[in-house]
Amino acid sequence: MQCFSLTTLLVVSLTNLILLIVMILESRKKCLNEDVISDTGFRFGALKGLDKSSAVMQRGVLRDEARSMAALILLKGGMTSLICGTVIISKTWVLTTAHCCELVRSLSFENLKITSNSENWKRGKKRSIENLVRHINYTAKSSAFNVCLIKVGSPFKEVNEQPMPIASSEYRYITDTSASTLGWSSTKSSLYTIDVNLISFQRCRTLVKADHVDETMVCAYNIDTADCRFDSGGPLIQSNIVIGMVSFETNCAKRATARVFTRMSFFQRWFQDVEKQNDVRIGASFKP
Structure with missing residues (x-):
C-alpha cells in the first residue's frame, strides 16, 4: 500500500512538472511573439480576420x-x-x-x-x-x-x-488601412480571401530587407495566420478596386509578415x- 502511494505521488509530481515546463515554454513563446510584433510597429486593431473560404460566397452568389x-x-x-x-x-x-x-x-x-x-x-x-x-x-x-x-x-x-476597376495614378495608399487578397486553394481548388493591412514603403523596405523594394510595389501584412501559398498572381483589393497584385513574400502564411504587391497605380x-x-x-x- 505504501509502495502504491509512493508511485502515485511520483507520477503526479512528474505530471505536474511536465505541465509546469509546458506552461513556461508557452509563456516564453507568447512573450517572444509579443516582442516581435512590438518591434515591427504593427497595429492589429483595424480589421478582424475572416474565414479564408466561406467569406467569398453569399447565398450561393460570389461576393x-x-x-x-x-x-x-x-x-x-x-x-x-x-x-x-x-x-x-x-x-x-x-x-x-x-x-x-x-x-x-x-x-x-x-x-x-x-x-x-x-x-x-x-x-x-x-x-x-x-x-x-x-x-x-x-x-x-x-x-x-x-x-x-x-x-x-x-x-x-x-x-x-x-x-473590377484598377487604382489610377492618383490613388492614395494609406498606411494601416485594411484591404484583402484573393487566391485559389491548392487542396480544395476553391477561392479564399485573406485580410491585410497596408504598411508604409519605408517600413516595408526595413522588414523585407530587400534593396529591390521600389516605387512599383506596395506592402501589407496579414492580420491573421493563413495558408496563402497559392495566391500568386491574385489581386490586392481595397474598396472594390484592384490596388495591387501578389508579387513576392518571405512567408505569406505567417501573421505580421510583410508581403509585397505590385502597386497598380504606377501602371x-x-x-x-x-x-x-x-x-x-x-x-x-x-x-x-
Whole structure:
C-alpha cells in the first residue's frame, strides 16, 4: 500500500512538472511573439480576420470582389493544373503578374485557359487565350514591374464575371488601412480571401530587407495566420478596386509578415502604351 502511494505521488509530481515546463515554454513563446510584433510597429486593431473560404460566397452568389477572380490553368496529358490567379479587368482582358506569364512563356496557347464564373477553378468556365503582354522591364531578379495582361478569346458575360476597376495614378495608399487578397486553394481548388493591412514603403523596405523594394510595389501584412501559398498572381483589393497584385513574400502564411504587391497605380500609363503599341483596346477602368 505504501509502495502504491509512493508511485502515485511520483507520477503526479512528474505530471505536474511536465505541465509546469509546458506552461513556461508557452509563456516564453507568447512573450517572444509579443516582442516581435512590438518591434515591427504593427497595429492589429483595424480589421478582424475572416474565414479564408466561406467569406467569398453569399447565398450561393460570389461576393462582389470575388466575381472578378479568374485562374490561369494548364491542360496537358489529361491533367488540369493551376498556374496562377488572375483578375478580370474588362470584357476580354485579365490582369496577373509577369512572373506568372514567365511560367507559361514557352507553352502553347492551346494548352492554356482562363477559368472563371465559379468559386472553384476546376469547375469554372474555360476560355481560350489569344495574347499575353508582359511588362518589358520585368526581371525575376528584382521583381519590379511585375505585371502582365492576358487577352481571352470570348467576352466575359456570366453573372460571376464582373470586371473590377484598377487604382489610377492618383490613388492614395494609406498606411494601416485594411484591404484583402484573393487566391485559389491548392487542396480544395476553391477561392479564399485573406485580410491585410497596408504598411508604409519605408517600413516595408526595413522588414523585407530587400534593396529591390521600389516605387512599383506596395506592402501589407496579414492580420491573421493563413495558408496563402497559392495566391500568386491574385489581386490586392481595397474598396472594390484592384490596388495591387501578389508579387513576392518571405512567408505569406505567417501573421505580421510583410508581403509585397505590385502597386497598380504606377501602371496606368503602361496600359495606354500597350493599347497604342499593339493597336488594341483593353477597356480597363481606373479609379482614384
